[in-house]
Amino acid sequence: MAKRDYYEILGISKSATAAEIKKAYRKMALKFHPDKNPDDKDAESKFKEAAEAYEVLSNADKKARYDQFGHQAFDGSGGFGGGGNMNMDDIFSQFGDIFGGAFGGGGGFSGGFGGGGQRRVKGSNLRIRVKLTLEEIANGVEKKIKVKRKVQASGTTYKTCSTCHGTGQVTRVTNTILGRMQTAATCTSCGGAGQIIDKKPAGADAHGLIIKEETVSIKIPAGVVDGMQLKVAGKGNEAPGNGISGDMLVAIEEQEHETLQREGDNLHYDLYVSLPDAVLGTSTEIDTVTGKVRIKVEAGVQSGKILRLRGKGIPNINGYGKGDLLVHVNVWTPKTLNKQQKDFFETMRDDDHFMPKPESTDKSFFEKVKDMFS
Ligand SMILES: [Zn+2]
Numbered sequence: 001m002a003k004r005d006y007y008e009i010l011g012i013s014k015s016a017t018a019a020e021i022k023k024a025y026r027k028m029a030l031k032f033h034p035d036k037n038p039d040d041k042d043a044e045s046k047f048k049e050a051a052e053a054y055e056v057l058s059n060a061d062k063k064a065r066y067d068q069f070g071h072q073a074f075d076g077s078g079g080f081g082g083g084g085n086m087n088m089d090d091i092f093s094q095f096g097d098i099f100g101g102a103f104g105g106g107g108g109f110s111g112g113f114g115g116g117g118q119r120r121v122k123g124s125n126l127r128i129r130v131k132l133t134l135e136e137i138a139n140g141v142e143k144k145i146k147v148k149r150k151v152q153a154s155g156t157t158y159k160t161c162s163t164c165h166g167t168g169q170v171t172r173v174t175n176t177i178l179g180r181m182q183t184a185a186t187c188t189s190c191g192g193a194g195q196i197i198d199k200k201p202a203g204a205d206a207h208g209l210i211i212k213e214e215t216v217s218i219k220i221p222a223g224v225v226d227g228m229q230l231k232v233a234g235k236g237n238e239a240p241g242n243g244i245s246g247d248m249l250v251a252i253e254e255q256e257h258e259t260l261q262r263e264g265d266n267l268h269y270d271l272y273v274s275l276p277d278a279v280l281g282t283s284t285e286i287d288t289v290t291g292k293v294r295i296k297v298e299a300g301v302q303s304g305k306i307l308r309l310r311g312k313g314i315p316n317i318n319g320y321g322k323g324d325l326l327v328h329v330n331v332w333t334p335k336t337l338n339k340q341q342k343d344f345f346e347t348m349r350d351d352d353h354f355m356p357k358p359e360s361t362d363k364s365f366f367e368k369v370k371d372m373f374s
Helices: 006-010 018-031 041-057 060-074 088-098 134-139 275-280 339-349 365-372
Strands: 126-132 141-152 157-160 169-176 179-186 195-199 209-220 229-232 248-254 260-263 266-274 282-288 291-297 306-309 325-332
Touching: 006 018, 006 041, 018 041, 041 060, 126 134, 126 141, 126 209, 134 141, 209 229, 209 248, 266 275, 266 282, 275 282, 275 325, 291 306
Parallel strands: 126 248, 266 325
Antiparallel strands: 141 209, 157 195, 169 179, 229 248, 260 266, 282 291, 306 325
16 A cells, blocks of 8 residues: 655645644544543554654655655665664654653553553543432532542652562563564563552552542533533542552432423423413423523413423533523313303303414414424
């Protein structure tokens, strides 16, 4: 397969500046990072391809040679030799430069590649559930939650792993019919960290960790949905030595509201009005997620009418405004009447004024449903 042009790989023009080259590579590296694309061979090869392109284009001398001779500049005696494949260690060693050390030297990744060099171990994730009321969801809330985390026990000391001498990898030499072959593998004594525990206090586990109860404050944005999972980076279990902490994964649980029903960002409220109120009109208080609100019910309201209170719903989690509160009018009809009431309605029954005469503005049920979702 023909090698792709380095400028094309990074999606830049030949006149790109050093800063533009760096920026383009950073974007590619993040997009195709193996941590984000586990077990994706295509992403891994794109990741390597981008690293190779950057390796050449970020070096003035190599760039000049590439600009003049193309890929041939590196054939045979070239910097990468033959296939030009960089290994993952080479790639990660570029990262200090690209990401300002954010990922640490040769590691900082939980994924780990077979045969990688020294890497930082990541602590396990902590999973918790948080129950929220509809009001808390609508307004956003800060929750203080007691959690039990594994943290490094004070007094734990580390020493360089004697198996790998701190490199995190071991080299094995095997004799094959092709001659002696060297293979590098992650050190099993230290898990690739390069360090092992020297001394640990009583109560600490094999990794020098103890369980500690902590109160963690979690800011929950408005508009979260039942079943959604929020990640609080670095608040999971700690890792031994120079490892990095895992994350706290917060599962959202929505408590049922007494009078309001949620449907996406919209809320529904069933309003019951008496027959006289429906005929004469009234005003009444209803629940909203920001407290009670008084609404007017027009004289002659029809049962099934939907009053829309714009913006009284739930804020969209992605910032697309707020939902509405839809108030469904239900005219309450009494099941029993006394003699006097019965006589009253008997008189009304014969009055032509009480005969249903739907106007074109009295929408059918199906039209109303259509409206609700528009
Ligand atoms: Zn080791």
